[in-house]
């Protein structure tokens with residue numbers, strides 16, 4: 001028997017820039033990026049914009065056109081595609097087809113760029129279409145929500161839903177650059193603004209106790225949409241996510257997904273609510289459930305589990321939606337465990353907490369304890385509400 005051995009690694013490198021008013025002609029961030037990648041090949045750039053962003057920032061497409069008219073490094077494709085925002089963009093495969101058709105029509109090659117401006121859902125859709133067209137067109141992300149600026153937009157994954165199953169189709173494909181522009185955030189609805197904070201709580205709980213304490217201390221300011229606090233949160237949270245991706249298993253070849261603390265229930269909950277519950281809102285509920293479960297298994301102290309529930313409710317997250325309530329072993333949310341395992345393959349691996357800032361992997365979840373954890377969260381909310389009415 002003989003064999004030939006093949007082995008190589010591919011280095012990925014990209015920057016996440018923090019800026020304000022990216023398409024202002026006086027802002028050199030984007031221009032410097034293109035200048036540094038200058039070459040003889042003609043490079044085009046095609047923009048896909050989230051409808052919600054286009055509606056809230058009616059001047060955006062005109063600003064993009066003015067910005068690119070003033071530089072020669074890259075040629076703007078005049079047509080700017082607007083796609084529906086939110087989960088609808090990942091559920092409708094016709095939108096994926098539309099982006100691939102645009103690649104064909106405008107002859108966008110692998111030296112060119114597809115840029116996405118929008119929330120995590122639109123970035124996931126466009127990133128996927130860019131990654132599979134011509135086996136990978138360079139992708140620029142311009143995230144416009146809290147969640148996409150601190151988590152989804154700065155990572156390496158993309159995807160769309162298949163038969164409404166979350167991220168069933170997708171690839172690992174790092175972007176060539178990410179531009180986080182804080183001027184997009186003020187137009188977010190309160191729900192969308194708050195929803196992105198849950199990913200910061202999640203990463204703090206598994207990686208950074210000090211950051212969790214900071215979140216506790218700044219919950220009031222964050223709930224009041226204080227821009228300075230939010231800018232700190234986004235930057236710190238993005239750094240934690242990026243360090244994790246670079247240091248561990250960026251393309252998730254193992255069975256563990258520590259960054260998905262609280263997500264097994266969250267993904268199922270989003271689907272069961274027909275996507276009426278937002279991703280970040282579902283993650284907040286998943287965090288509450290798995291934190292209390294960690295306490296009930298004896299891994300985490302009750303006092304710490306209560307601090308987690310309190311920071312979530314201080315941020316005005318609803319953590320006890322009837323859909324996540326686990327009444328018995330036949331509760332539909334429990335199917336989320338098998339689906340979570342199926343998505344990654346290998347052994348069921350769920351991250352729980354042994355402390356604030358420290359996660360630990362387990363390979364099974366006890367249904368009776370999950371029912372008890374769910375009851376505990378519901379009682380916590382009930383007690384808090386009756387306390388509020390008596391005061």
Ligand code: NAD
Pocket residue numbers: 050051052053056084085086087090118119120121122124144145146147148151152153155156157158159166184185187188189192195196279280
């Ligand atoms: P979203 O993309 O669903 O957007 C929420 C809403 O906000 C939409 O209606 C959108 O049109 C609107 N919107 C976006 N920016 C706006 C702005 N600046 N002003 C006004 N409205 C605006 O929400 P999200 O929380 O950013 O993303 C959730 C998605 O991200 C989910 O599909 C989730 O699965 C995905 N996600 C992906 C990863 C990853 O690693 N790829 C990680 C976490 C989450």
